[in-house]
Amino acid sequence: MTGPGWPVRDGSRRDVLAGGFGLATLIATPGFAASEDKKMYGLVGKMTAKEGQRDALIAILLEGSGSMPGCRSYIVAKDAKDENGIWVTEVWDSREQHAGSLKLPSVQAAINRGRPLIAGFDSYFETEPMGGIGLS
Incomplete structure (x- = not known):
């Protein structure tokens, strides 16, 4: 796997969330589209929890996500x-804001708690979301 979000195995949120995961289809809505000068940044990926640890890992992934x-x-x-298996899908205003999130204390704490529950990382996709329900 390569690309932002999963490929870096440096203990960052990228390691824990693998850049984020969960296959959600974004259906463009007539009233919203990404502007040419400000591209949204998206990550979709799958991770595998250690046997019997999926629910605990999901709880950690969801903590502080708001x-x-x-x-x-x-x-x-x-x-x-x-x-x-766990899928995570993330949509950000920009790549820079995603990178900044990796420095948040709540994210760093989640990394430390979640890392021991992860068996491995599978698929990873970097996207450029164009719009959709919930993205206005």
């Missing part, structure tokens, strides 16, 4: 076919 400046959407979802 207080990340510039975060438009942060979705954590259970994989329907993999009992240890």
Whole structure:
């Protein structure tokens, strides 16, 4: 895996969240589109929790997710076919705001608590969201 969000194995939130995960389809709405000069930044990825630790890891991933400046959407979802799989989808106002979130004390604390519960990282995708429900 390469790219922002998952590839860096330096103990950052990228390691824990793998850049964020959860396959959500964004359907463009007529009243909203990303401006040409300000591109949104998106991450979608899948991680695998250690056996029996998925719910505990999800709880950690969701803690404090409402207080990340510039975060438009942060979705954590259970994989329907993999009992240890977790998908996370993130949409940010910018790549810079995502990078800044990695320095927040609440995110750093979540990294430290979540790291031991992660068995591995799977898919990772970096996106440029264009709009959709909930992104206005």
